[in-house]
Amino acid sequence: GQQLNQSPQSMFIQEGEDVSMNCTSSSIFNTWLWYKQDPGEGPVLLIALYKAGELTSNGRLTAQFGITRKDSFLNISASIPSDVGIYFCAVAAGNKLTFGGGTRVLVKP
Amino acid sequence: SAVISQKPSRDICQRGTSLTIQCQVDSQVTMMFWYRQQPGQSLTLIATANQGSEATYESGFVIDKFPISRPNLTFSTLTVSNMSPEDSSIYLCSVEDGVGTGGSGEQFFGPGTRLTVL
Numbered sequence: 001g002q003q004l005n006q007s008p009q010s011m012f013i014q015e016g017e018d019v020s021m022n023c024t025s026s027s028i029f030n031t032w033l034w035y036k037q038d039p040g041e042g043p044v045l046l047i048a049l050y051k052a053g054e055l056t057s058n059g060r061l062t063a064q065f066g067i068t069r070k071d072s073f074l075n076i077s078a079s080i081p082s083d084v085g086i087y088f089c090a091v092a093a094g095n096k097l098t099f100g101g102g103t104r105v106l107v108k109p
Numbered sequence: 110s111a112v113i114s115q116k117p118s119r120d121i122c123q124r125g126t127s128l129t130i131q132c133q134v135d136s137q138v139t140m141m142f143w144y145r146q147q148p149g150q151s152l153t154l155i156a157t158a159n160q161g162s163e164a165t166y167e168s169g170f171v172i173d174k175f176p177i178s179r180p181n182l183t184f185s186t187l188t189v190s191n192m193s194p195e196d197s198s199i200y201l202c203s204v205e206d207g208v209g210t211g212g213s214g215e216q217f218f219g220p221g222t223r224l225t226v227l
Binding site: 035040041042043045048088095097098100102 | 142153167201203214223
């Protein structure tokens with residue numbers, strides 16, 4: 001089945017840093033989504049992207065839909081402790097979502 | 110977006126038994142889905158819960174193991190049957206807001222049911 005390659009698998013953040021993660025696919029998709037999952041919770045939708053090249057922001061989060069429609073990245077600016085969690089990219093084909101493997105964001109000790 | 114609740118939030122079950130998980134939405138929705146999230150893994154779609162007809166299962170998932178009901182536009186259940194330790198996972202329902210066809214692709218998730226099978 002379709003695979004999304006999400007990287008990095010994990011990262012450490014220090015408060016105030018900007019961080020970035022990305023997601024690539026071997027196939028073209030017209031809808032890319034970014035979710036965040038906190039421990040013990042379901043994923044929460046952060047940003048939805050519908051147009052190739054589109055750059056969309058939600059507070060300190062910015063996501064871009066790649067021009068080839070095969071990739072997307074998510075940036076978090078000026079990170080804070082509550083940014084810790086697992087971030088998932090997902091693509092929609094019809095009504096079905098396929099998720100990337102996730103990026104686990106941790107706080108630098 | 111729709112508010113989604115699931116019951117139970119967690120359970121510990123013995124192998125060979127079955128557990129039914131409920132998903133309740135605070136508004137009518139056409140599309141409801143069930144996902145599995147194995148420990149430390151991403152989400153995998155189990156099936157689409159269709160109101161008034163049989164669920165549509167993804168490859169690797171079968172009705173005998175994961176029977177699904179969808180009696181109306183606000184409620185669905187997923188049963189995990191004849192459980193084994195390999196079924197230990199988080200089970201999540203999700204919805205696309207609204208009633209009708211041509212969804213946006215945006216899905217909203219319930220809090221999940223954490224199942225441990227001994």
